[in-house]
Amino acid sequence: MIFGAILLLTWLVLLLRYPAKALPVSLAAALGLGLVALFVVWEDSRDAQRLERLQLRMDYAPQQCPIGRPLLVLIDNGNKVALSELRWKVAAYTPGDTVNLAEDTYTAPRYRGPGELLPGSQWQDCLPLPPLRAGYRPQTLEFRAERLQGKFSD
CATH class of the missing domain: 1.10.287 (Helix Hairpins)
Structure with missing residues (x-):
């Protein structure tokens, strides 16, 4: 200064x-x-x-995913260039509400996408849930990706 x-x-x-x-x-x-x-x-x-052209969907799917990783994530790269890195935070909302019910703690999982996602391709994986506020069940919530940060290879 x-x-x-x-x-x-x-x-x-x-x-x-x-x-x-x-x-x-x-x-x-x-x-x-x-x-x-x-x-x-x-x-x-x-x-x-480019981040707006990505389609990222999240569903609570304990039947399709292994125990401890019940959040099914599907990313579709609608860009003309490859996605080389993607990070985001998961938010949880009750339908029609605007209050985020996912706690943002230091021990919360860090969410990262695939290493390299070619144009027009999809990536699917099961990830752990973020810590939720007490009294809420994950099957009653909608999960969304927020604060997307990504790099694209040119």
């Missing part, structure tokens, strides 16, 4: 003392910083659009 303040003060002194030399350098630095910021925003929006 103090380093930034010293740097800003030095830049202002140089700009006031030597405006003919400092102004073009300052404008070039601002232009470069703007281009980097524009690239980062563009890349984030592109990844967000």
